[in-house]
Amino acid sequence: MPSPNALAEIGALIGDPGRANMLDALLDGRALTARELAECAGVAPQTASGHLAQLIDAGLVRMERQGRHRYHRLASAEVARLLEHVAQFVAGAGSTPRHSVRTGPRDLALRMARTCYDHFAGRLGVGIADALLARGYIELDADGGTVTDAGQDFLHGFGVAARLGKRPRRLFCRPCLDWSERRPHLAGALGIAIACRCFELEWVRRTSTRAVTITAAGQRGLRETFGISL
């Protein structure tokens, strides 16, 4: 049975709160030990070990030994996409917002700017997408997006052209709906390239969590380059 049981199998894997917390902790792309993940999930290390064995067996998580430590990370960016896709469906995205939209007071930093495995999300990610869209550098619709000729020039000036390859054909950028802003931001090759460049310029800096902080240089650079002021 390929499809029906597969759905249930993967769903049950994601469905357990402990495993869900671990996967969420891994969403920034880092590699963590079983002990660290156990703390994230709020369970004992041996419990976490069992969960990790299941996740590895299903191909969602990859483990690599390094000395006497064993680091666990998501198996691929595709897994991160899947998890973000699932997280979008919290309580009927389209229809009636049943309970009043609960804005988590705790994670303001996460809502402001965070990494989504390999690109930016939150107000930072949405802001960049909006800026590129408003200036006619990209075009988006429900299925995907492309970089315009003017956008190619802009990206070249921003210093990400090399990272995107020199192929003359159009570049694709995958829109990725944001769970906090409920609006699309840029993933795919373009999203990766922009995020890498921002780290390179030290406009943003990683924290201990998925949230990223915007440096003073970043405030200035984002305003001058994209017209964003956070």
Add this chain to the structure above:
Amino acid sequence: MPSPNALAEIGALIGDPGRANMLDALLDGRALTARELAECAGVAPQTASGHLAQLIDAGLVRMERQGRHRYHRLASAEVARLLEHVAQFVAGAGSTPRHSVRTGPRDLALRMARTCYDHFAGRLGVGIADALLARGYIELDADGGTVTDAGQDFLHGFGVAARLGKRPRRLFCRPCLDWSERRPHLAGALGIAIACRCFELEWVRRTSTRAVTITAAGQRGLRETFGISL
């Protein structure tokens, strides 16, 4: 808590075999009654009713009353995308195929040609994508795809141009990895338009399941138009 519990909540919803079977039965886009879905899942009607209440509450399923019947269908095409996305991850797509790749002997018709909510999948869907790609009518990469100028002309001749709108800008087609063929096929606006046109021409016909049968006219048309012989 927006993300972590959301992951677990939706995951647990998909994770139950009963609910997974119901969702799978709804993947072709039809609306079914609670009784029919109960039979699909192999549970009693009142059990199915409880499951459906949960799915509706979470916004995955929509219910509409019609006389004394209550029809249930997926809330949106986006839900169908999610379920297909989840189903792709059966047993580590990328790495080692743990058990020998079990080809379901039962569902040969499904592997050959089926609907994926609003577009074609299986060998039919992959074959169409391959044909368009080989003839230079579309371009694909990991993040998305576009229709070329030659492709625009071809689609116009095939009779789907009107359905896609007359806007001069490029059309986007979302690649959708197939769980049986493990290769991309066409979803999005383009995939929908092609599928609709094939039904219109009576090249394919719906069956009682998600599988579709290819008519004699379809065999001929697919061969002449796309060079596909199934």
Add this chain to the structure above:
DNA sequence: CGGACGCTACGGCCGCACCCGTAGCATGGG
């Protein structure tokens, strides 16, 4: 209007699997 049908609401049963004890194995450092 009476009967049949379709569905939902409540209660108890039961089983799965999550969870954490302790024990045992591999790796690295002193």
Add this chain to the structure above:
DNA sequence: CCCATGCTACGGGTGCGGCCGTAGCGTCCG
């Protein structure tokens, strides 16, 4: 060489949730 560390392997306890009884309400036909 011995000890410390990190992890996995088994065992039993427990709680959540699926499953199906019966009961009750609304909707359509004769």
